[in-house]
Amino acid sequence: MTTVHDRGGWPTDEPIDREEHEWADWERQTRSLIGVLDAKGIMNVDQMRRGIESMDTAEYESAAYFERWSASMETVLVEQGVLTTEEIDERTQALRDRWGYTG
Amino acid sequence: MSNHEGEFYDTGWRPKNDVHRDEDGRPHDHPGLQEDTSLGVRAARALAMHELLVEKGVIGPSDVDEDIAARGNVVPGNGAALVAKAWVAPEFKATLLAHPKQTIAEAGFVPEHNADIIVLENTSDVQYMVVCTLCSCYPGRLLGPPPDWYKSLEYRSRAVREPRKIMSEFGLELAEDVEVRVVDSNSELRFFVIPLRPPGTEGWSEDELANLVTRDSMIGVSAALTPDAVNA
Amino acid sequence: MPAFSAGDRVRVRDETPRHHHRTPQYVKARRGRVVEFIGAYLNSETRAHGGDGLPRVPMYRVEFDMTELWSEYTASATDKVWIDLYEHWIEHDRGTGD
Numbered sequence: 001m002t003t004v005h006d007r008g009g010w011p012t013d014e015p016i017d018r019e020e021h022e023w024a025d026w027e028r029q030t031r032s033l034i035g036v037l038d039a040k041g042i043m044n045v046d047q048m049r050r051g052i053e054s055m056d057t058a059e060y061e062s063a064a065y066f067e068r069w070s071a072s073m074e075t076v077l078v079e080q081g082v083l084t085t086e087e088i089d090e091r092t093q094a095l096r097d098r099w100g101y102t103g
Numbered sequence: 104m105s106n107h108e109g110e111f112y113d114t115g116w117r118p119k120n121d122v123h124r125d126e127d128g129r130p131h132d133h134p135g136l137q138e139d140t141s142l143g144v145r146a147a148r149a150l151a152m153h154e155l156l157v158e159k160g161v162i163g164p165s166d167v168d169e170d171i172a173a174r175g176n177v178v179p180g181n182g183a184a185l186v187a188k189a190w191v192a193p194e195f196k197a198t199l200l201a202h203p204k205q206t207i208a209e210a211g212f213v214p215e216h217n218a219d220i221i222v223l224e225n226t227s228d229v230q231y232m233v234v235c236t237l238c239s240c241y242p243g244r245l246l247g248p249p250p251d252w253y254k255s256l257e258y259r260s261r262a263v264r265e266p267r268k269i270m271s272e273f274g275l276e277l278a279e280d281v282e283v284r285v286v287d288s289n290s291e292l293r294f295f296v297i298p299l300r301p302p303g304t305e306g307w308s309e310d311e312l313a314n315l316v317t318r319d320s321m322i323g324v325s326a327a328l329t330p331d332a333v334n335a
Numbered sequence: 336m337p338a339f340s341a342g343d344r345v346r347v348r349d350e351t352p353r354h355h356h357r358t359p360q361y362v363k364a365r366r367g368r369v370v371e372f373i374g375a376y377l378n379s380e381t382r383a384h385g386g387d388g389l390p391r392v393p394m395y396r397v398e399f400d401m402t403e404l405w406s407e408y409t410a411s412a413t414d415k416v417w418i419d420l421y422e423h424w425i426e427h428d429r430g431t432g433d
């Protein structure tokens with residue numbers, strides 16, 4: 001059995017795309033947020049990896065890199081009772097209202 | 104497959120730089136943001152979690168910004184300086200290979216945070232190439248963030264199976280009698296490679312040599328630049 | 336006292352525990368050689384599930400011939416993969432059969 005993150009040797013003819021994207025601020029924030037949580041002993045990098053590995057296959061494969069981090073952070077923080085899914089839902093909606101983005 | 108990154112990035116939405124903040128770090132409404140209307144749901148949820156964690160006092164209001172600032176200056180040039188010094192000073196190279204963490208710290212750089220760091224030396228007989236098939240382990244405290252391609256599913260899939268083809272795509276045609284060692288990173292260790300010193304660089308200064316050391320050559324997918332390449 | 340030394344022939348355990356682990360599928364059940372014992376490290380398999388990672392586990396750098404991993408690998412007979420594995424993932428390779 002192979003899980004979605006365990007990519008070594010998977011057959012693919014896809015070339016390696018060497019174009020670099022410019023980091024969005026939310027990506028820097030997400031990377032650093034997880035770094036802060038790690039430094040404070042709230043969520044270690046192994047938990048972060050495990051959370052990524054538990055993602056749904058389709059989402060793992062289509063998600064951008066830091067979207068995986070976000071998904072994992074949510075998994076671990078909810079599991080540990082630091083945050084609840086409901087309050088994340090509510091706050092996400094509040095941000096939507098406050099800043100007027102869609103997506 | 105591609106990362107579909109073009110669909111998610113460069114939304115023009117700039118919470119950190121463009122949003123006015125209260126003293127506790129909460130953003131005010133900002134009229135300019137009304138024009139920016141797309142942000143992936145995972146991105147939005149990360150920002151929501153950030154706000155909640157600050158409000159609950161789990162983290163401090165400026166912790167994230169401070170971390171961003173602290174990481175901001177890490178560039179591949181840090182590694183290049185170490186490589187150049189290793190090329191000109193055999194004793195330094197021996198120490199770097201034998202006691203990497205301590206030597207990197209003594210040279211004024213941050214070795215790694217959550218892991219040990221291992222330095223590997225490419226020679227005329229052996230070419231190391233680093234990958235992390237399971238995630239994206241990379242000596243980011245020393246070299247800066249990994250390139251997007253290093254984190255891509257394509258590189259993670261192909262590196263352990265067809266390294267020479269990848270090197271060829273990156274411009275390095277290796278002789279068959281050079282032994283390729285693909286190093287698949289473990290979570291507890293980070294690897295960086297001292298590339299082969301290019302011929303025609305005898306007598307060059309460390310600064311001049313460091314200009315030849317590319318990020319990709321320290322991952323091992325390509326060689327250091329040649330003098331011709333920089334003078335062209 | 337590490338159970339393996341440089342040069343030992345080893346085989347990677349062919350197991351897929353449900354918990355987080357850092358032994359990739361492509362080396363499972365494959366035969367390799369210990370390059371060196373590299374120290375005892377926190378156990379990421381327990382840390383990933385909220386543990387403290389103790390006791391530390393001996394880790395070994397193990398090399399695999401590409402031809403052992405990929406039957407179609409023809410680029411060079413001496414090409415290899417190096418990977419660091421926890422002691423509980425490897426066993427002495429005493430036979431030629433499975």
